[in-house]
Amino acid sequence: MTQVKHIVFDIGMVLIHYDPDAAFLDVIPDANERKWFFDNVCTHEWNIEQDRGRKWPEAEALLVANFPDREHHIRAFRQNWHMMVPHSIDGSVEIMRKLIADGHDVTMLTNFASDTLREAWERYPFLTESRGVTISGDVGLIKPDKAIYDHHVTTFDLEASATLFIDDSAKNVAGAKAAGWQSVQFIDPETLKADLKNLGIDV
Template sequence: MPRTLVFDIGQVLLRYDPHLAYLDLLPDHAMRTHFLTEILPPEWNLEQDRGRDWREAEALQIAKHPDHADLIRAFRANWRKMVPEAIAPNVAVLEDALAAGIPTYAITNFASDTLAEADTIYPFLTRFAGRVVSAEERLLKPDPAIFRVFLERYGQQAEDCLFMDDSRPNVDAAAAMGFSVIHVAPATDLRAEVRRFGFAV
């Protein structure tokens, strides 16, 4: 049975929705969806999670879409609106695990500067025994290399770890390396799932 908990952050501990940054700027849902799929697609933002500088990222898209320059810059400027709240039941699992002395870590796809902001808004993010952050490693889940960084840095064995993530590819990659896994969906009762693996939380 696993002895260590390993959390993702976005959509596991924090609600994340880029649409929230554009509700006032692009009130029409169809226009907002078009912008966030065609002008600033998720793949663009993922490169900031890999460590690309925001100014470089903005310049790249502004060169392609000069008429949308202000809206492109608004993505980073309004980032805090994208993470409006913690997912309270899941954070309670984290806090109870910490209180019980269960080794607790995070592996996250996150830009360094926005994670630093999130740390100030949600201090529980600073309480892990350790974190592996994609932007700092220049690696993204589901690349197995980022999981190897975690295992080697913190002296863990995959079979001793329970990994929780909202992304099916990330969960599948961890499972292929020997982690126990939970695919976290909005309806997931995370406490019940974690208890199923023998954790007293």
């Protein structure tokens, strides 16, 4: 296996926690109704299109047209977004900072809407400490499509086979491997430390 020269972090559920349910505990108090809402209205499939670059007014209008009685709930998704990212995953942040301090080439690659990532930058300044980030909402591509990994390699002048990707999603890990990268699935900071050690990287 090629020696790792570049380390790329995902953001959501690797460096910061993400939980849409947390933003709706007061908006839709009933757990079963909340589940129905996320399964049928503000779905993962709907939200991922904002990660691909669709703007929130268009996204909201689409749903309000289909669920006019749910307009308040639909608009609450963006309005309460800050509650969906309540805290950092401190062990991972510590690992990332140690890697940077030790001279490793660290970048980020994330599925994130353009405006919400910039909001996250304000709250979590460590998200700006790597050499740079590819934001899906800015480039109009999303993981696990091969094109976004190729875009990241070109943008940051990486050697694909010497690039390690860290992501919580098995699909995105597989996407990175299909693009010729090395990749590990993030479980928790201690597991990540062990995975890095197996690749000859001590943190």
